[in-house]
Amino acid sequence: MTLAPQPTDASPYQSYVYAYPHKTAYGPLPDRPALTTLWAGEPKDALSLYLHVPFCEVRCGFCNLFTRIGAPDGLTTAYLDALERQATTVRAALGDTTGVRFATAAFGGGTPTFLTAAELQRLCDIAEHRMGADLRAVPLSVEASPATATADRLAVLADRGTTRLSLGVQSFVDTEARAAVRPQRRADVEAALARIRDTAVPVLNIDLIYGIDGQTDATWLHSLDAALAWHPEELYLYPLYVRPLTGLDRRRPGPDPAWDEQRLRLYRLGRDHLLAHGYVQHSMRMFRRADAPPQGPDDHACQTDGMIGLGCGARSYTAALHYSFDYAVGMHEIRAIIDDYVARPAVGFAHAEYGRRMTPDEARRRHLLQSLLQAEGLAVADYRARFGTDPAEDFGAELNRFADRGWLEPDSTHRLRLTPEGLAHSDAIGPRLFSPAVRAAMAAYESK
DSSP states (O other): OOOOOOOOSSOSOSOOOSSSSOGGGOEEOTTOOBHHHHHTTSOOSSEEEEEEEOEESSOOTTOOSSOEEOOOTTHHHHHHHHHHHHHHHHHHHHOOGGGOOEEEEEEEESOGGGSOHHHHHHHHHIIIIITOOOTTTSOEEEEEOGGGOOHHHHHHHHHTTOOEEEEEEEOSSHHHHHHTTOOOOHHHHHHHHHHHHHHTOSEEEEEEEEOOTTOOHHHHHHHHHHHHTTOOSEEEEEEOOOOTTSTTTTSOOSOOHHHHHHHHHHHHHHHHHHHHTTEEEOBSSEEEETTOOOOSSOTTTOOSOOEEEESTTOEEEOSSEEEESOOOOSHHHHHHHHHHHHHOOGGGGSBOOEEEEOOHHHHHHHHHHHHHTBTTOEEHHHHHHHHSSOHHHHHHHHHHHHHHTTOBOSOOSSEEOBOHHHHHTHHHHHHHTSOHHHHHHHHHOOOO
16 A cells, blocks of 8 residues: 555645545554443533435536435335434434434435435434434524425425535526536526525525536526525535546546636635625535524534434444445445345444544544634634644644645644635645645545
8 A cells, every 4th residue: 555645736626525534544443342332431412413315416517515316216214213213223323312413414315305204204203213313493404406306305305304405506596507517407496595585484494505517606606696685695616527437537537727726716706796795604514604503513514423424325434433334426326325225124233333533643633624614713722721832843734835835824823724725725724734644545545
């Protein structure tokens, strides 16, 4: 095995770092530790709960999420049966009922709203009755697609306490949606948005993508203005990535400086447009309306551990171990993993099988990069209180390189904060903080 090379300066778009270490750095755990042991000494009074639904009506050309297209008769029922068995086993492994509390919850995928209204009711029941999460008392975020955001499904989610509904639109221009292999019509998107607004869910998020073939400054602004017409509380602006084994994989075999420049230009255009319309930037991707109601911690911004993930594509985090089921992108492999998941008895969920041990160095890296990639940056005092050292002691060489490139604000005594240009290069900064061991594991991973 050889070490993966350090990221080069060739592209500002190296990798979207939404979790560290990435699942491609996970591997089989020979000792298969029992969940009761893993969670025995963990704080459990402010856990995050994530339920994963690995089904979509279509697979977009850019998508490398763990999801399959459609579901044969009975598969969603079998999946929810397995999810309930897993939830029962995991909840028992957490131990003392009085000391377990969930502070946030989320349903993701895939597309959770691929499930019928009755199945969504059951999904909520699993979260509440099996795991003990009070969905009406904590922030609950749910992802949806325009085609599946039907009135009956949305009514269930609103009634069960959803506080944030995220709609993957990507583009309001039909030709761009087709270019991204996302078959949809703007009229259907607008109808879905109207139904969401009718539910009075407090926070609407709209996802948009820049860098699509044929996209221009004018069409990008057109999509932004179409989104702004709905006054969304949040907007996520994502650069298009072409990843292995996705529908667009064959499109760009190597570096493309012109595409990088297009994405940077459109990012800056979108950022400035949203700032001018009263939005506050929270990360490279995330913009929140200044008067939006408060939610829980921003996505992927929480530095503490304590994540319970249920479902075959979910991750769980303790201080010592990040773990999940096996990971794949290809359809055949994903189906095999889902089939294995739904066939498991309850005892089959009592151990961690795939994951990565978290060393003190990896914990420091995780805290640094997940804080630094937020617009508010990293409070040096918080880092010092948690680890007993300063970031400059642990990562001085990396931070100096960022400062030399103009990516760090000069006054970093009390808070490390990226400059606007640093935020624009978040997808180059994050990978530069990966440890050699994680880079080696990611390089050794064989896509499947």
